[in-house]
Amino acid sequence: MPDIQINPVIAPYALDVQGVSAGYNGKLAIEDVSFSVAKGKRVALIGPNGAGKSTLFRAIVGLLPLRTGEICIEGEQSAAAREQAAYVPQTEDVDWSFPVSVLDVVVMGLARRVGWLRLPGRQHRELARVALDRVGMADYARRQIGELSGGQKRRVFIARALAQGAHILLLDEPFTGVDHPSQHTLFGILDDLQAEGVTALVATHDLNTVARHFDELLVLNRRAIAYGTPDQVFRPEILAPAFGGQIAIWNADQQLIMLTDQCCP
């Protein structure tokens, strides 16, 4: 810890997870997970199906009580600090036929600012438009939410997270059902947000994009198996035990071949 001794006012981690266990109905889905993310980093969360990726996200935003451990956001542990983190759910967890417009969805992120018993006003819609503009979706404000493509739906939910005032985005499988150009757009938006100091944690099955587009990786399989840069993490001795039967690794003529089964996320 020499760094801290030399400079005690070093900026706190954007997200600091220490010894966290959580689960449903008495069963733990994640156990003793610890990792720390610096502000503005883009971290991929990878692991086999049922590794507890969504559980970890839910624990971070306070949807699940922690059985053990603690989570600090920008150095604070309070419930108010948790609001700095926003969860962007998987596509299949949202009812896209619900009668709300794109702008309505983003305004929902401002609900606490609007306050109890009140309806959103012009200033809230204006803030929502600003958030939509940040993800390049301002032109779609009046569309019904189900009329958008997969990538556009993602961007709207990111806009909602920004409207919430979140500095930490937790994106659950944002690339599922999203075509390549839209993926590219999403990464562009994440680049812009990173430059503004937004930290992003992205759960994904797409290991190809992980290697190219992320600063750091967290390998999760009930426990945190590894945390580091892609070079540090993409090693057979780390991935093989983490993915179990879902990955096969060959070492043929200096060339490492990894096969993964991405079925059924």
Place this chain on the structure above:
Amino acid sequence: MTQVCAEGTVLFEWLCRPFSYAFMQRAALMALMLGIVAGVVGAFVVVRGMAFFADALSHAVVPGVAVAYLSGGVHGPLALGAMLAGVGAALLIGFFTRGGRIREDTAIGIVLTASVALGLAILSAARKGSGGLEELLLGNILGIQDGDLRLLLVVGGLLLVTVRLFYKELVITSFDPVLGSTLRYPVEGFRYLLLIMLAATAVLAIQFVGAILITAMLVTPAATAYLLTKRMSRLMLVSAAICAGSSVFGLWIAYHLRLPTSAAIVLTMTALFILAYLFAPGRGIVWNTIHARSAHAD
């Protein structure tokens, strides 16, 4: 109205005569108020996929009304009995399904049928004949008292105020309960609030259309509005307008065709739903077919 409906003209006989009777005026007033309330509450029923739940609650009020009926005939505390039974059933269904122990549709099926059976058993054990039961299940606009209208005005008004006050929270917890939780809203609390509002609406409607057809007032106009609108606020307004409009129209046509009023009202609502299903801009199947064909021709 006075000019158009000058007494003695053909138009008067056809259009206004039905509403010149005191009982029809009371029924029309009830149709309007009830239509607005059921249309608004029904909007949430439809977007949350709670139609089966609504059906269960409207049947669940039967044993409560039966007990109240026995304690004092038509002047018994019918509304109180219905309210208690309805809220009790809502809580019971919520209790059975808590923690995913039993699937919701299973719990609903059990509570729904048990309620009607219990009402049936209570009424026949008391040997009061089937008159009371028939009224319960099918409604009876002839029995509407001024007190019923006052109750509707107060409870219905309360329901509308509740929707207005918690509109934002109700929509958020319906659309995205996960966001609701992260905003630290009592998501389960709002679900129970909706169930209680549903039970209250069922109680108000039981005299008008009867327990069997209450679901139609809650579901059919809102489903029609769902096909015609893209935003929740608009959906609620259109649903209320359709529900109130078809209730009054159903009343009127029932008078002319000598149909049971509840049947005429529900069939009117169903006809509007079918029209919307076929012709709704952008969604109706006929509209889509024609549009696809003309796009193909281009």
